[in-house]
Amino acid sequence: MFRRISALVLAGLTAMSVASCGGGSGGSGSGDGSITMGFAQVGAESGWRTANTKSVQDSAKNAGVTLKFSDAQQKQENQIKAIRSYIQQKVDVIAFSPVVESGWDTVLKEAKDAKIPVILTDRAVDSKDTSLYKTFLGSDFVEEGKKAGQWLVQEYKDAKDPVNIVELQGTTGSAPANDRKAGFAQVIGADPKFKVIASQTGDFTRAKGKEVMEAFLKSNPDIDVLYAHNDDMGLGAIEAIEGAGKVPGKDIKIITVDAVKDGMQALADGKINYIVECSPLLGPQLMDLAKKVVKGEQVPARVVTEETTFTQEQAKQVLSSRQY
Numbered sequence: 001m002f003r004r005i006s007a008l009v010l011a012g013l014t015a016m017s018v019a020s021c022g023g024g025s026g027g028s029g030s031g032d033g034s035i036t037m038g039f040a041q042v043g044a045e046s047g048w049r050t051a052n053t054k055s056v057q058d059s060a061k062n063a064g065v066t067l068k069f070s071d072a073q074q075k076q077e078n079q080i081k082a083i084r085s086y087i088q089q090k091v092d093v094i095a096f097s098p099v100v101e102s103g104w105d106t107v108l109k110e111a112k113d114a115k116i117p118v119i120l121t122d123r124a125v126d127s128k129d130t131s132l133y134k135t136f137l138g139s140d141f142v143e144e145g146k147k148a149g150q151w152l153v154q155e156y157k158d159a160k161d162p163v164n165i166v167e168l169q170g171t172t173g174s175a176p177a178n179d180r181k182a183g184f185a186q187v188i189g190a191d192p193k194f195k196v197i198a199s200q201t202g203d204f205t206r207a208k209g210k211e212v213m214e215a216f217l218k219s220n221p222d223i224d225v226l227y228a229h230n231d232d233m234g235l236g237a238i239e240a241i242e243g244a245g246k247v248p249g250k251d252i253k254i255i256t257v258d259a260v261k262d263g264m265q266a267l268a269d270g271k272i273n274y275i276v277e278c279s280p281l282l283g284p285q286l287m288d289l290a291k292k293v294v295k296g297e298q299v300p301a302r303v304v305t306e307e308t309t310f311t312q313e314q315a316k317q318v319l320s321s322r323q324y
């Protein structure tokens with residue numbers, strides 16, 4: 001009895017949080033060749049995420065894919081509920097950007113048992129069993145962290161004194177937070193003058209970035225560099241730095257990741273010093289992969305997004321043509 005009531009409550013909850021949009025008609029069993037995708041998004045924590053959601057929704061429409069979309073508000077339990085609801089609805093393919101890396105095996109096994117292919121987009125899971133998903137489309141976050149570190153090493157190549165760095169990490173346990181931290185540490189670790197004096201999560205949001213940077217500034221009078229795992233946290237930190245009477249980009253050098261419009265504007269304005277690009281425009285490739293896996297065609301196990309980096313001068317040149 002309890003189990004039946006729980007199931008009803010769960011079905012009701014997921015029905016509330018799962019909205020449908022996009023073109024095409026029918027999913028499994030429609031027999032008309034069109035496909036239905038269930039997409040479990042992380043949330044709306046950053047400018048990057050908003051651009052990513054738009055890319056997925058627009059691309060679904062253009063590709064004639066019916067999209068069932070849910071926003072997990074940065075909670076793993078909400079993503080798991082959404083995925084279960086997509087399994088119940090017998091969608092043709094499930095795609096999701098996992099909020100954290102671990103804890104997915106059970107629900108992914110349920111999808112596999114229901115013969116619904118899964119595509120990881122943007123973020124990875126740490127499951128040992130790679131048969132639980134068909135492919136992983138997204139950036140190389142370790143490489144992004146390395147690029148941030150390489151700029152720093154070059155920028156301070158002649159410095160003799162210690163370089164005091166504070167780090168704003170992304171969501172704890174998420175692939176981009178883990179990997180961007182690791183890649184950066186690997187590169188700067190080769191020279192002991194680089195010292196990470198404080199490192200804390202800012203949850204990929206502007207508000208938390210500001211709050212944590214305020215705390216960093218209070219307890220560390222000699223910060224030389226801020227490394228923020230995304231633009232939004234960097235932009236929040238800029239407010240904190242200005243509030244403390246310091247000049248962002250000069251008194252404290254700032255490196256961020258993403259290259260969304262607001263971040264690129266701050267880079268062009270001299271408030272950020274360097275941005276490592278992370279492209280959110282994954283929608284078109286996702287739809288292509290989805291069509292292939294539904295047809296049972298072979299797809300590469302890993303599809304890495306092409307990305308670049310931006311200096312202040314480069315930001316001024318490309319700002320007006322940025323899509324997001």
Ligand code: AHR
Binds near residue numbers: 123
């Ligand atoms: O997973 C990609 C990261 O998630 C982006 O860098 C960040 O802005 C977002 O929230």
